[in-house]
Amino acid sequence: MTHKSAITIKDVAQAAGCGVATASRVLNNSGSASADVRERVETAARDLGFSFSAIGRALQSRRSMTIGCLVPSLANPVFAEAVQGVQAELQGSGYQLLISCSNYDEAADDAALEMLLSKDTDALIATMVAPERSAALQLAGRRGIPVALMFHDPMEGFVTSYVDNVEAAREVARQFARLGHRRTGFLALRFSTSDRSRNRYAGFLAECRAGGLPDPALIEIGEAEARQPDRLAVILGQHPGLTAIFASNDFLAIALQNAARLLGWRVPQDMSVAGFDGIEIGRLLEVPLATIETSPEAMGRQAARLLLERLQGGAPVQPPALSFHFRAGATLAPPTPGKGDDGRVAAQPPSAPPAETAQQG
Amino acid sequence: MTHKSAITIKDVAQAAGCGVATASRVLNNSGSASADVRERVETAARDLGFSFSAIGRALQSRRSMTIGCLVPSLANPVFAEAVQGVQAELQGSGYQLLISCSNYDEAADDAALEMLLSKDTDALIATMVAPERSAALQLAGRRGIPVALMFHDPMEGFVTSYVDNVEAAREVARQFARLGHRRTGFLALRFSTSDRSRNRYAGFLAECRAGGLPDPALIEIGEAEARQPDRLAVILGQHPGLTAIFASNDFLAIALQNAARLLGWRVPQDMSVAGFDGIEIGRLLEVPLATIETSPEAMGRQAARLLLERLQGGAPVQPPALSFHFRAGATLAPPTPGKGDDGRVAAQPPSAPPAETAQQG
DNA sequence: ACAAGCCATGGAAACGTTTCCACAGGCCCG
DNA sequence: CGGGCCTGTGGAAACGTTTCCATGGCTTGT
Numbered sequence: 001m002t003h004k005s006a007i008t009i010k011d012v013a014q015a016a017g018c019g020v021a022t023a024s025r026v027l028n029n030s031g032s033a034s035a036d037v038r039e040r041v042e043t044a045a046r047d048l049g050f051s052f053s054a055i056g057r058a059l060q061s062r063r064s065m066t067i068g069c070l071v072p073s074l075a076n077p078v079f080a081e082a083v084q085g086v087q088a089e090l091q092g093s094g095y096q097l098l099i100s101c102s103n104y105d106e107a108a109d110d111a112a113l114e115m116l117l118s119k120d121t122d123a124l125i126a127t128m129v130a131p132e133r134s135a136a137l138q139l140a141g142r143r144g145i146p147v148a149l150m151f152h153d154p155m156e157g158f159v160t161s162y163v164d165n166v167e168a169a170r171e172v173a174r175q176f177a178r179l180g181h182r183r184t185g186f187l188a189l190r191f192s193t194s195d196r197s198r199n200r201y202a203g204f205l206a207e208c209r210a211g212g213l214p215d216p217a218l219i220e221i222g223e224a225e226a227r228q229p230d231r232l233a234v235i236l237g238q239h240p241g242l243t244a245i246f247a248s249n250d251f252l253a254i255a256l257q258n259a260a261r262l263l264g265w266r267v268p269q270d271m272s273v274a275g276f277d278g279i280e281i282g283r284l285l286e287v288p289l290a291t292i293e294t295s296p297e298a299m300g301r302q303a304a305r306l307l308l309e310r311l312q313g314g315a316p317v318q319p320p321a322l323s324f325h326f327r328a329g330a331t332l333a334p335p336t337p338g339k340g341d342d343g344r345v346a347a348q349p350p351s352a353p354p355a356e357t358a359q360q361g
Numbered sequence: 362m363t364h365k366s367a368i369t370i371k372d373v374a375q376a377a378g379c380g381v382a383t384a385s386r387v388l389n390n391s392g393s394a395s396a397d398v399r400e401r402v403e404t405a406a407r408d409l410g411f412s413f414s415a416i417g418r419a420l421q422s423r424r425s426m427t428i429g430c431l432v433p434s435l436a437n438p439v440f441a442e443a444v445q446g447v448q449a450e451l452q453g454s455g456y457q458l459l460i461s462c463s464n465y466d467e468a469a470d471d472a473a474l475e476m477l478l479s480k481d482t483d484a485l486i487a488t489m490v491a492p493e494r495s496a497a498l499q500l501a502g503r504r505g506i507p508v509a510l511m512f513h514d515p516m517e518g519f520v521t522s523y524v525d526n527v528e529a530a531r532e533v534a535r536q537f538a539r540l541g542h543r544r545t546g547f548l549a550l551r552f553s554t555s556d557r558s559r560n561r562y563a564g565f566l567a568e569c570r571a572g573g574l575p576d577p578a579l580i581e582i583g584e585a586e587a588r589q590p591d592r593l594a595v596i597l598g599q600h601p602g603l604t605a606i607f608a609s610n611d612f613l614a615i616a617l618q619n620a621a622r623l624l625g626w627r628v629p630q631d632m633s634v635a636g637f638d639g640i641e642i643g644r645l646l647e648v649p650l651a652t653i654e655t656s657p658e659a660m661g662r663q664a665a666r667l668l669l670e671r672l673q674g675g676a677p678v679q680p681p682a683l684s685f686h687f688r689a690g691a692t693l694a695p696p697t698p699g700k701g702d703d704g705r706v707a708a709q710p711p712s713a714p715p716a717e718t719a720q721q722g
Numbered sequence: 723a724c725a726a727g728c729c730a731t732g733g734a735a736a737c738g739t740t741t742c743c744a745c746a747g748g749c750c751c752g
Numbered sequence: 753c754g755g756g757c758c759t760g761t762g763g764a765a766a767c768g769t770t771t772c773c774a775t776g777g778c779t780t781g782t
Contacts, residue, residue: 019732056768080441284619380762417738
């Protein structure tokens with residue numbers, strides 16, 4: 001108790017007057033032991049305040065009971081929630097979570113993964129800049145370490161927990177089109193380092209084309225513009241003809257509205273906006289945000305479950321994409337005739353009330 | 362490479378035709394070795410794809426190079442950012458982060474801490490429901506494991522990284538009073554499990570009294586009310602006389618405005634609102650949120666730094682509280698005369714323009 | 723009453739690493 | 753030319769645990 005530490009099973013065995021093997025059996029409830037010695041060992045362990053050394057155990061069992069988790073950043077609530085989901089699912093399984101962040105840096109990604117691997121993690125969960133190029137990820141696979149990806153589309157050799165960004169983005173495009181929007185834009189943050197962002201654009205673009213609409217404008221911005229409304233406003237001002245913009249995430253969608261306000265544009269009258277992710281605050285705003293609702297928490301849970309199954313000997317099996325859900329919001333309305341656009345009225349004016357939801361998955 | 366795994370230093374030594382001791386010395390650049398054998402060992406290690414087993418090392422060195430971190434939940438961006446700060450500060454130190462969440466449950470708190478301890482973590486960072494009652498925390502202290510708290514006020518026997526919630530809340534009360542508000546309220550979520558919430562109320566109450574104002578109404582709500590605007594509106598409707606409400610965090614402040622809207626109250630004309638934390642979205646809203654800005658990221662970084670210093674042999678030293686900053690916002694205005702209140706005009710009408718900021722720490 | 727089996731038990735090996743120690747050879751200096 | 757001292761090297765112990773195996777005593781069935 002008052003000692004520095006270091007009460008090993010050897011101390012317990014000595015205090016109980018038995019061998020370490022016996023003490024181990026008693027404390028693990030494995031093998032047999034007489035009531036007598038069982039009592040002595042348990043008392044000794046309690047009195048000495050003994051607790052197992054996970055390291056000793058790990059060394060002998062070749063399992064660290066640790067799962068490594070790599071995400072771009074915990075400052076992004078989407079990833080934080082996913083990790084929370086992983087954590088929740090791991091509760092009670094005996095596995096602990098070792099986390100690492102890459103800050104959206106591809107080199108850091110690989111380095112962090114290697115670090116986790118060198119820590120003898122029993123399994124890995126990762127969201128990366130470019131999983132398809134990651135040497136460390138390949139290495140993990142070759143070593144037979146179970147790996148689950150999160151947020152990424154299915155990829156040869158790895159299971160993943162994901163939402164179909166392409167399909168979700170198509171849904172947004174359909175909503176825009178149904179309201180009569182023709183000149184649209186896609187506002188992207190971290191386009192080069194996020195396959196999610198790229199997939200959303202790809203889906204949006206594909207559906208616009210499928211609907212006979214002009215290609216959406218791709219507006220790429222950096223961190224700085226995202227958090228400085230005046231700078232974002234300048235960029236937005238360079239795209240005057242757009243009547244609806246799809247932002248690659250909800251935070252961006254809110255920042256976008258702020259920038260629009262600086263330009264004197266009203267949402268949704270002068271410009272419609274849709275986001276992605278479905279963060280809860282979006283629902284509470286004075287003008288509720290139209291967005292694609294997803295559940296990062298469920299994604300984390302699923303990824304963790306996939307790993308646990310494999311750790312228990314199951315075969316890797318790729319589950320279907322998680323469902324998403326279009327959340328209607330007041331940031332979305334038909335374009336004001338004559339404003340910005342080329343003046344043509346939408347081919348299909350919104351006769352039906354806006355669909356509340358679209359399910360997929 | 363194609364093997365399951367398990368290339369140990371023994372294999373490297375064998376391949377290089379030397380003893381394991383020599384291989385260890387070469388690979389660690391400790392002790393001496395001839396250029397000849399050095400070359401052979403390095404080649405062998407590279408060819409075999411050898412990497413050290415952290416477990417073997419930990420067992421022998423008695424240091425796991427792992428730091429445990431316990432927070433209530435990663436779904437709360439405040440804690441997620443703090444962990445991100447911890448993570449960032451630990452980068453390059455060689456320490457890895459083992460995280461656990463208690464979901465605001467006191468029993469889970471203690472269990473999780475014990476779990477982390479049993480994993481042989483070299484140090485601990487924790488935010489708990491009740492650190493002063495935690496047996497596991499005491500145990501860690503007795504074992505000589507460096508511990509740093511986060512978000513908690515200084516506490517005998519432990520260093521902590523924190524912001525002075527009492528003082529910050531007093532600042533909010535002063536801002537309210539300066540604008541002429543008299544009948545105020547404090548909206549609290551998780552009052553019983555969060556000393557932060559309680560301290561904020563305590564400071565708010567103290568300053569109201571110091572300013573000769575009536576005691577603020579304490580409005581406690583649960584998770585359910587926080588995320589269902591209609592239910593929150595019902596509760597809010599039971600407190601008709603209040604002209605300004607201080608919400609214990611920004612999310613709550615936004616939900617509160619939503620509820621007010623449902624009641625037909627305008628913010629700030631019918632009711633002023635202030636939050637706490639300073640989340641970024643608050644700045645981007647159409648009606649920017651008045652709040653206390655803090656930096657959870659800095660808190661995490663500081664906590665991590667404290668631990669690293671102690672792990673390098675430094676003595677524990679309690680740093681001063683981190684600074685906070687009152688962020689003015691459009692949710693705050695003088696009360697409309699005659700509305701709700703007892704009709705008396707504030708003793709000190711706001712002659713000076715609202716102070717932009719208040720610094721502390 | 724004796725063989726066969728079961729139960730309780732402890733010694734020892736193994737896991738992967740670092741480090742202490744011992745040993746051998748070569749060098750310098752007296 | 754011999755003693756002391758570095759340098760390079762490898763064997764072995766230690767870290768804390770689990771598990772294999774051997775041992776010895778006891779029970780059970782014939």
